[in-house]
Amino acid sequence: MRTRHVQTAVTTGLREYARTPVLLALLLFAPAYLIGLFGYLAPETPTPVDVPGAGQLTVPLADVLTVGGVLVANALVGGLVGLFVVQSATDADGRLVIAGFEPASLLLARGTLVGVAAIATVTVSMAVTLLFFEPANVAMLATAGFLTALTYGMVGIIVGSQVDTLAGVWILLFLPILDVHLFQNPLATETELIATILPAHSTTNLATDAAFEAGIWLLNLGTAIAYLVVTTVIATGLYYRET
Numbered sequence: 001m002r003t004r005h006v007q008t009a010v011t012t013g014l015r016e017y018a019r020t021p022v023l024l025a026l027l028l029f030a031p032a033y034l035i036g037l038f039g040y041l042a043p044e045t046p047t048p049v050d051v052p053g054a055g056q057l058t059v060p061l062a063d064v065l066t067v068g069g070v071l072v073a074n075a076l077v078g079g080l081v082g083l084f085v086v087q088s089a090t091d092a093d094g095r096l097v098i099a100g101f102e103p104a105s106l107l108l109a110r111g112t113l114v115g116v117a118a119i120a121t122v123t124v125s126m127a128v129t130l131l132f133f134e135p136a137n138v139a140m141l142a143t144a145g146f147l148t149a150l151t152y153g154m155v156g157i158i159v160g161s162q163v164d165t166l167a168g169v170w171i172l173l174f175l176p177i178l179d180v181h182l183f184q185n186p187l188a189t190e191t192e193l194i195a196t197i198l199p200a201h202s203t204t205n206l207a208t209d210a211a212f213e214a215g216i217w218l219l220n221l222g223t224a225i226a227y228l229v230v231t232t233v234i235a236t237g238l239y240y241r242e243t
Helices: 003-018 021-043 059-099 103-132 140-161 165-183 191-198 201-212 216-241
Strands: 046-051 055-060
Touching: 003 021, 021 059, 021 103, 046 059, 046 201, 055 059, 059 103, 059 140, 059 165, 059 201, 103 140, 140 165, 140 201, 140 216, 191 201, 201 216
Parallel strands: none
Antiparallel strands: 046 055
């Protein structure tokens, strides 16, 4: 793996970010809008919530929806960035491989771009979240958002390698909302089997724990990291096949 090739590919990708106003708006505006909407409009009605590390607690509904907004925002941005990265890079990267770039260098560069997008989105998400309520564990809530963005970034690469851009956008717009707000809803009394295999299952539990309980259920953290590793392996295999 050549460091110079990685740096060149990352620099080029960041310049493409800067030249794409829609992508910049997605990274910065979407998280602020979604989380601000939930935090401002949701009622403060006391609501029972199952918190993995503390059992059932009664907390304001607005806080629950704000935490969900953090995960949805990061999942949306991560997934769409992963999609755009693989869609815009596949043909170009194939030519770069022929020109002498190593696939591993290009893969690391593309992963770095997804990571940069995730960091930007998490930063905005947490800044807006703290305007409305203070989580019990701010750092772990940010970690849950970051893992969600990275995991959905890998899902975006997987989806982008299988379908065209339009179909991929529709999938990655609806999947995070269905995943977080329907199947992983902490207000639900039961967890469906399908919820346990979706990308946001462990990160939602981790985020709920971090928001309302200072202690952390480490099983959710470990499972979230394992899910990220699995999706990364799959995305890597598909990327290698394409390039």
